[in-house]
Amino acid sequence: xxxxxxxxxxxxxxxxxxxxxxxxxxxxxxxxxxxxxxxxxxxxxxxxxxxxxxxxxxxxxxxxxxxxxxxxxxxxxxxxxxxxxxxxxxxxxxxxxxxxxxxxxxxxxxxx
Amino acid sequence: xxxxxxxxxxxxxxxxxxxxxxxxxxxxxxxxxxxxxxxxxxxxxxxxxxxxxxxxxxxxxxxxxxxxxxxxxxxxxxxxxxxxxxxxxxxxxxxxxxxxxxxxxxxxxxxxxxxxx
Numbered sequence: 694x695x696x697x698x699x700x701x702x703x704x705x706x707x708x709x710x711x712x713x714x715x716x717x718x719x720x721x722x723x724x725x726x727x728x729x730x731x732x733x734x735x736x737x738x739x740x741x742x743x744x745x746x747x748x749x750x751x752x753x754x755x756x757x758x759x760x761x762x763x764x765x766x767x768x769x770x771x772x773x774x775x776x777x778x779x780x781x782x783x784x785x786x787x788x789x790x791x792x793x794x795x796x797x798x799x800x801x802x803x804x805x
Numbered sequence: 806x807x808x809x810x811x812x813x814x815x816x817x818x819x820x821x822x823x824x825x826x827x828x829x830x831x832x833x834x835x836x837x838x839x840x841x842x843x844x845x846x847x848x849x850x851x852x853x854x855x856x857x858x859x860x861x862x863x864x865x866x867x868x869x870x871x872x873x874x875x876x877x878x879x880x881x882x883x884x885x886x887x888x889x890x891x892x893x894x895x896x897x898x899x900x901x902x903x904x905x906x907x908x909x910x911x912x913x914x915x916x917x918x919x920x921x922x
Contacts, residue, residue: 728910733914734914735897737912751909783849793839794910795851796849796850798848
């Protein structure tokens with residue numbers, strides 16, 4: 694079975710631009726969570742979506758937004774990019790809103 | 806707020822030697838506990854998890870972890886490491902019935918494991 698997939702794998706943007714990252718969960722999983730991992734740190738929770746509704750949000754500014762589609766895939770959007778947004782963005786899926794999370798390979802974003 | 810501490814930023818172990826990675830958490834109740842491993846440039850792979858029951862849990866790749874409530878610890882162990890175990894290891898906690906609830910996972914800063922030949 695395919696695991697969590699994310700696209701693109703790498704991305705380079707400039708300050709002020711907008712970016713969209715995509716995630717497809719494991720088949721049958723209905724919940725998707727997003728994390729930001731800055732170099733040398735552990736991942737930090739950004740959002741959780743379950744059945745297309747936001748269930749939880751971490752301490753991130755409103756420039757960060759997300760949505761989940763009827764097929765349970767998800768997009769993370771970041772507006773007005775800052776240099777500090779450079780990070781590995783990880784998507785995780787779980788069966789339900791509460792359950793063990795399985796991670797994708799991540800999207801590495803570099804903001805210049 | 807809950808927090809996770811991994812006191813060792815780097816650990817160097819000889820191949821074939823035993824390993825213990827430390828993890829302490831701060832939370833009023835017993836959280837749900839996880840260990841993940843991350844190889845360079847990769848996502849996170851789940852090694853093992855503790856929700857309830859037996860405090861010694863077995864995971865993949867020969868790893869085990871022991872939950873000690875009195876010490877608020879969940880240390881990861883392996884009796885004999887292999888060169889392929891070199892990676893970053895993260896301890897994480899979660900609220901919720903079975904982990905990963907609406908607040909997501911809270912991770913420690915990680916321990917970088919180096920294997921000496």
